[in-house]
Amino acid sequence: MVSAPAGVAGHRPHDLLWPERASSLIISGPPPPWATPAWLAVAPVVVRRATLADPAQVPVGLRGSTRSERCAARLPARHVVRVLKPEEIARSAAGSARVRESPLACLQALARLGPALDALPLAWGVTGSVGFSLASGFDVLRAGSDLDLILRAPLAAGADALRAVARLLRDLDARVDAQVETPFGAFALQEWVRTGGPVLLKTSRGPVLTDDAWSSPDAAFFDAACRPMPA
Incomplete structure (x- = not known):
């Protein structure tokens, strides 16, 4: 792969x-x-x-x-x-009592999603404030903190697995922001599911709207007025 x-x-x-x-x-x-x-x-x-x-x-x-x-x-x-790496944080979270016993919705969502995500044919990891807190030990999480995930999808053939993840994110008490990483950038999973394909792809050169996140964006599509977006 x-x-x-x-x-x-x-x-x-x-x-x-x-x-x-x-x-x-x-x-x-x-x-x-x-x-x-x-x-x-x-x-x-x-x-x-x-x-x-x-x-x-x-x-x-x-x-x-x-x-x-x-x-x-x-x-x-x-x-x-x-x-x-985000994948390493996810693996350490699987055996973490802090995650299993936390009253925070974001960590409860992680404890619930982890085994189901592990069963899918894709690599995934934890990012954002949850990843930072679990990795550093600093207590930066709040009651309303989001759970941020990265999903590695190097090939478009993994689309079925991505749709399965989207179904897993329903009916959770915490807001989950899942970013899909392709060889050319990253896009929001929920946006891709909603549009059926067209997404805003975040690249190292800036954001670009594309119908195929698994193809190299044409430089002509970059908006020179757009500043690079954070990861």
Whole structure:
């Protein structure tokens, strides 16, 4: 099975990276007040979807303890000391008492979905605030936190499995945002099910509306006015 292409040093969007030191992170302009050296020294950063001029750097996003605390940055690949992929977070969550016993709807949804997703012929992982919290141990989840998932679908032939996932997401107490990753970008599962095909594909060059998310987007379709969207 063909896998989605990886980025610098094999890093993909949504991978969590731990920098060698806080000073390894390159931020344009002054860092936001919440991005203190003490926080950046222990919190992982997330690989974001972007193209950088320097191929030896990884585009990353800094996360704080609240939803509004986000900041774009760059990280030299040689300064990455640890990597945790969404699939690895999902596997660790399967045996986590924190997930099984949590009163939070997002973690209850994860506990319920995990075995069913494992039974399908696709790779999947946990991203967003749930993935960040499970990977780092920081308590950043709230009662209304979403559950964010990534579904690896390198071939269009996996469409039946994707439709099965969409059915699993019904009647959950938590909102679940499932992103489907193809070799050319990512799109929202619910949008694809609703439209029957046309989706907004998030690529490293920016968003593009396409009828086939498993084909390379034509550069002519990119809207120059659109700024690159986060992963």
